[in-house]
Amino acid sequence: MDKPGALAETAAGAIRLPRLPALQAQKDTMLLQHATWPDVEAYLKQANGIIVPIGSTEQHGPNGMIGTDALCADGLARGLGEAVGAMVAPVINVGMAQHHMAFPGSMTLRPSTLIAVVRDTVASLARHGFSRFYFLNGHGGNVATLTAAFSEIYGETSLQTGQQPTVRCRLKNWWVNPNVGRIARETFGSREGSHATPSEISLTWFLHPEAARPMDLPQVLPADGGFTDAADFRRRYPDGRMGSDPSLATIDHGRRLYEAAITDLAEDWKRFLAEG
Numbered sequence: 001m002d003k004p005g006a007l008a009e010t011a012a013g014a015i016r017l018p019r020l021p022a023l024q025a026q027k028d029t030m031l032l033q034h035a036t037w038p039d040v041e042a043y044l045k046q047a048n049g050i051i052v053p054i055g056s057t058e059q060h061g062p063n064g065m066i067g068t069d070a071l072c073a074d075g076l077a078r079g080l081g082e083a084v085g086a087m088v089a090p091v092i093n094v095g096m097a098q099h100h101m102a103f104p105g106s107m108t109l110r111p112s113t114l115i116a117v118v119r120d121t122v123a124s125l126a127r128h129g130f131s132r133f134y135f136l137n138g139h140g141g142n143v144a145t146l147t148a149a150f151s152e153i154y155g156e157t158s159l160q161t162g163q164q165p166t167v168r169c170r171l172k173n174w175w176v177n178p179n180v181g182r183i184a185r186e187t188f189g190s191r192e193g194s195h196a197t198p199s200e201i202s203l204t205w206f207l208h209p210e211a212a213r214p215m216d217l218p219q220v221l222p223a224d225g226g227f228t229d230a231a232d233f234r235r236r237y238p239d240g241r242m243g244s245d246p247s248l249a250t251i252d253h254g255r256r257l258y259e260a261a262i263t264d265l266a267e268d269w270k271r272f273l274a275e276g
C-alpha cells in the first residue's frame with residue numbers, strides 16, 4: 001500500500017508481460033478507471049478498501065457550478081486516494097436532489113433509484129473482494145438515502161445465516177471535518193450558509209480554476225431550514241442559495257480547504273480501516 005509501484009510489478013508478473021517502464025501511472029492506478037484488471041487484482045492481494053466519491057448534479061446559486069457536489073467529492077477522493085494509497089471508484093455524479101429541480105440543469109435520482117445504484121456499486125466491487133467502502137459525500141441531500149442504502153446492504157447479510165464476507169460502509173461528508181470546519185468558520189463565519197456555500201464554491205474553483213466565476217451578490221437572510229418539494233424550495237430560496245455568500249469564494253480559500261480536507265480525511269480513512 002505504501003508503494004503503489006509494486007502493484008504494477010506484481011500485476012505485470014502475474015500475466016507475464018514484459019516489465020513496463022516505471023509506472024509513472026503509480027498515481028493513476030489508484031483510480032479504478034485508469035487501472036487494468038491485473039492492477040486491481042494485485043491491489044486486492046494487499047488491500048480491501050476503496051473510496052467511492054458520491055455527489056450531485058444540481059443548481060448551486062447564481063455563480064456555482066451545477067456539478068459542484070460531484071466535483072468536490074471526486075477531487076477530494078482523488079487526493080485522498082493518492083495520499084493514503086487507496087483505490088478510488090468512479091464518482092456517482094447524480095444524487096438525491098429532488099428539491100433543486102425547479103432550477104434549470106438540476107438532475108435527481110429518486111431515493112429508491114439511488115439506493116439501487118449504491119447497492120449495485122457495492123455488490124459489484126464486493127464481488128472482486130473489496131470489503132471496506134468509504135463513501136466520500138459531497139451533498140447533504142444524499143445522507144438519508146445513503147444511510148438507508150447501507151441498511152439495505154447490511155440487511156442482506158443480517159437476514160442470512162450463511163458465511164458471508166463482511167462488508168462495511170462509511171459515509172463521510174467532506175465538510176464535516178475538524179480542520180475544514182475551522183477554516184470555514186474563521187474565513188466565512190455565518191456567511192457560510194448551508195447551500196452554495198463559499199467553502200464548496202472555493203473548492204471547485206481550486207480544482208477547476210478555468211471555471212471560476214467571481215460575482216458580487218446581495219446578502220441573503222440565514223436559511224430557516226425547512227423545505228418540501230422543488231417549487232417550495234425555489235419559493236423560499238429564489239436564487240438557489242441557502243443563507244450563503246459565495247461572493248466570498250476564492251481559489252486560494254479553495255486550496256486551503258482542499259489541503260485541510262485531505263489531512264482530515266486521511267486520518268478518518270485510517271480510523272475506518274482500523275475499525276475492522
Ligand SMILES: [Zn+2]
Nearest residue numbers: 068069196200
Ligand atoms: Zn453543494
